[in-house]
Amino acid sequence: MLLSPRVVCWLRTIGVDSPPGFAGAMGEGVGVEQPRDQIRFSVVVPAYNEAAYLGRALDSLQHQDYDGTYEIIVVDNNSTDNTAAIATRYGVRVVKEAQQGVCAARQRGADSARGEIIISTDADTTQPRDWLRTIDARFAASEQIVAVAGPCRYQNPSWWAKAYPTLLFGFVALVHALTGFVFYISATNIAVRRSAFPGYNLKLTQGGDELDLLRRVRRRGLVSWERQNVVMTSARRLQRGLFYSFFMSFLVYYVLAYWLNRLSPRQALGMAPAFRQERLRPLAPVWDRRRVVLGILLVGLTSLGFATGAGDAAMDSLANFWHGP
Numbered sequence: 001m002l003l004s005p006r007v008v009c010w011l012r013t014i015g016v017d018s019p020p021g022f023a024g025a026m027g028e029g030v031g032v033e034q035p036r037d038q039i040r041f042s043v044v045v046p047a048y049n050e051a052a053y054l055g056r057a058l059d060s061l062q063h064q065d066y067d068g069t070y071e072i073i074v075v076d077n078n079s080t081d082n083t084a085a086i087a088t089r090y091g092v093r094v095v096k097e098a099q100q101g102v103c104a105a106r107q108r109g110a111d112s113a114r115g116e117i118i119i120s121t122d123a124d125t126t127q128p129r130d131w132l133r134t135i136d137a138r139f140a141a142s143e144q145i146v147a148v149a150g151p152c153r154y155q156n157p158s159w160w161a162k163a164y165p166t167l168l169f170g171f172v173a174l175v176h177a178l179t180g181f182v183f184y185i186s187a188t189n190i191a192v193r194r195s196a197f198p199g200y201n202l203k204l205t206q207g208g209d210e211l212d213l214l215r216r217v218r219r220r221g222l223v224s225w226e227r228q229n230v231v232m233t234s235a236r237r238l239q240r241g242l243f244y245s246f247f248m249s250f251l252v253y254y255v256l257a258y259w260l261n262r263l264s265p266r267q268a269l270g271m272a273p274a275f276r277q278e279r280l281r282p283l284a285p286v287w288d289r290r291r292v293v294l295g296i297l298l299v300g301l302t303s304l305g306f307a308t309g310a311g312d313a314a315m316d317s318l319a320n321f322w323h324g325p
Contacts, residue, residue, distance in 0.1 A: 041070035041132060041191070043119045044109030046102050048077040048274065050123035051086055053234060057123050058090040066132035073112055074123070077105040083123075099202070101271060103209045106187070107200045118197055122188040124234035125152065134229045135191050146196035146221030147214075149185040150229035157235045160242050169227070176225040185214045185223075189231045196220040203264070205271045207254035212262070 043061055047054055054074070061072050074087035076096045087094045097108035110118050117139060121127070138148045151169035154161045172184050187210040198216040200209050217223060238245045260268040 038069075039071055039115040040068040040136065041066075041117050041119055042109075042113030042115030043070060043072045043121060043132075044075065044106055044113065045072065045121055045123050046075045046077055046097075046105035046109065047079060047083050047087070047123040048100075048102075048105070049079045049081045050083050051079075051081040053124040054083055054086050055090070056126055057121070058087065058092060060126035061121075062090065062092075063129060064127070064132045065129045066136060068132075068136060070132060071114060073109045075105040075109045075112075077101070101202075102187075102206050103200045103202050103204050106209055107202060110197060110199065113194070116194055117191050118194055119191040120187050120189075121231065122233060124236065125188045125231050126233075127231045128229070131229060131231065134226055138224050138226060139191070139193070142222070144222045145193075145224050147185075147190065147192045147217045147223045148226060148229075149182060149191070149214075149223060150189045150226040150231065152186045152188050152231045152233045154235035154238070155232050158238070161235050161238045161245075173225060173227040176227075180222075182214065182218070182223040182225050185210050187213075188233055189229070190214075192217055193221075201262075203267045204262070205257050205267070208258040208262070211258055 045054075045057060045061075050057075058072065058074075064070075072090075072092040074084075074092055074094050076084045076087070076094055078098065078100055084094055084096075093112070095108055095112045097105045106120060117135075119132075119135070134150075135148050139145055151165060151172070153165055168184070172182065176182050190210065190213070192213070196217060198213070198220070201212045204212055214223065257268075257270075
């Protein structure tokens with residue numbers, strides 16, 4: 001028995017695969033053929049041992065006030081807890097990725113996506129009810145827009161973890177308002193047209209997926225910044241304190257890993273340790289806070305390099321020199 005495209009679209013949205021006899025294609029790159037029953041959004045959620053957070057994330061995604069069609073894809077990246085079972089219980093699509101790492105997991109989700117627009121978010125993140133509707137309205141405003149991004153904030157943050165995204169994304173918004181240029185995005189809040197999606201560089205680790213994706217997407221069209229479309233994400237990655245977060249997580253596993261892995265023919269620096277639980281930490285003493293000023297200045301200078309394009313230009317020159325013409 002053949003089902004109508006409307007029924008098949010509804011089945012896919014709740015996570016049921018296409019019935020026999022229905023023609024459809026899964027995208028694996030730029031300009032791939034679209035299914036007949038076009039889904040507007042594919043929301044990709046990479047997950048590795050995310051049982052403590054995934055339920056809240058999926059509940060948030062399933063209670064959007066958006067009236068169009070969308071699917072949710074959870075990519076199980078070798079979880080040893082009941083992450084996959086929780087995703088199945090919520091009725092979303094679950095695909096597996098054997099290669100460990102968030103970039104590989106996001107790529108698997110993108111390869112499995114059926115939507116016109118591929119959205120990246122995280123398993124420890126919740127979205128406002130109008131999140132998808134806001135993204136949809138921005139894409140509908142202009143065909144020249146190939147990506148829509150927005151900020152994130154931390155849940156239950158320390159004072160410095162509250163200040164950090166406020167300063168960073170405030171600077172992103174200011175540069176975008178003045179120049180139209182988006183120099184930074186968060187992989188937990190980025191949507192890209194399937195026709196302009198370049199794929200992820202699987203040599204890269206966390207942070208590299210968002211920086212490299214933005215670098216290549218900007219070459220294909222306009223990137224829009226929606227400063228009010230804020231998502232809330234876990235502060236667990238910051239639980240070791242300011243100095244570990246800045247020097248190890250940001251400088252080593254984010255900035256240095258991005259540069260080295262882009263220059264190297266294979267992955268030179270691996271992933272940061274995974275944090276899967278949060279614990280409350282006391283506020284830093286006043287003497288510790290003063291040293292934070294230096295950290296904020298260093299983050300600001302690094303951001304300025306990306307904002308002016310100097311960081312990307314330097315990396316392209318080094319990559320060309322390293323690999324030859």
